[in-house]
Amino acid sequence: GAGVSQSPRYKVTKRGQDVALRCDPISGHVSLYWYRQALGQGPEFLTYFNYEAQQDKSGLPNDRFSAERPEGSISTLTIQRTEQRDSAMYRCASSLGTGTGAYEQYFGPGTRLTVT
């Protein structure tokens, strides 16, 4: 079946502009996660959802970052007033469930954001 998809794959924006990154999880997956990954580093947690409820947003760097998943499926990560330091690969992942158990996360291809 289809995996996790993200769009756009590449986004170049000017400093100060707002951007919206989209994630389409695997159908039926309860949980959806957003990570940011710098080159040569592991993914850094930003936020996650169970169904439409945002469970943890402790990893969002500041209040310019927000995320939603209004119908418990597709999610959007929005960055307002972008800054050059926001440039990174933004990855989305989904899992069948949450809590104890393997519940491996399936990662999408990512959106490479460049702020000029």
Next chain:
Amino acid sequence: GQNIDQPTEMTATEGAIVQINCTYQTSGFNGLFWYQQHAGEAPTFLSYNVLDGLEEKGRFSSFLSRSKGYSYLLLKELQMKDSASYLCAVRARNAGNMLTFGGGTRLMVKP
């Protein structure tokens, strides 16, 4: 908070065995995952440990010691395609399924 350490780079020879170590500190351990990530691609799941001991899956095995805060990933019969980054990630209790990743170990397999 959580702290995860793994070597930055390792080199091994095709056909050999390599062990990638991971040490962690966490408040309330609830599982350890290993992911493989080829350059320019998304991470893919390799293994999961929540109890002490060895989990074997083909050429790959993963070991966990909760008392020592230690895990390793063992790769046997190395192939050139195993050249990738290997990410250790820990899940904490009461944190849902949120993972904290280490910086990754870049493995280079040479002929």
